[in-house]
Amino acid sequence: MMYQFLDIFFFVFHTCLILFNLFGWIWKATRKWNLLTLSATAFSWIILGIWYGFGYCPCTHWHWLVRRELGYSDMPNSYIKFLLDELVRLNFDAFTVDLWTGILFFSAFVVSLYVNLVRGRSRN
Template identity: 75%
Template sequence: MMYEFLNIAFIVFHTALILFNLFGWIWKRTRRWNLLTLTATAFSWFILGIWYGFGYCPSTHWHWLVQRELGYSDMPDSYIKFLIRELTGLDFSAALVDTGTAVCFFMALAVSIAVNVRK
């Protein structure tokens, strides 16, 4: 029962964080927080990634531990790939999903930096 709750909590939290990373720069009140979460994401991907693998995300790691306890296997390396598969049933290549994720991330980061500096 606890793992089922954690599974849902991770889906909600992680998906909300991704959406905030992509769109949190839109509202003036959240722009600094958006830049902070984007910076934390970059730190995780590129700095922690030195030890854990490029693109490392603690939330994905912990969520996969919960999924394993629930009996799931064959989890992709990417949370975005998992989310696309769960929401649409489509199974895109990891390279395509990773490229799309990186492009969206860097676009959001560039816009976030621009609107925060412009202020």
């Protein structure tokens, strides 16, 4: 029962974090938090990725441990691929998903840097 709860928790939390990473820069009140979560994500993907593999995410790692306990064994490397496959019920190409994940993440990061540092500084 605890693993089922954790499976749902990670599904909701991780999905919300991804959406916040993509769109949190829109609202002035959440811009600094958005830059922080994007920076933490980049740190995880790149710096922790040195040891665990590029694109490493602790949320994905912990979620996969939970799903393994629930009997799932063939999980993709990418949480985004998992999410799309689950929601749309199609088998998306992993390379394409990773490419678009990188493009959208980088775009959100650049916009967040702009609204936090460049635009934010010019309004003070």
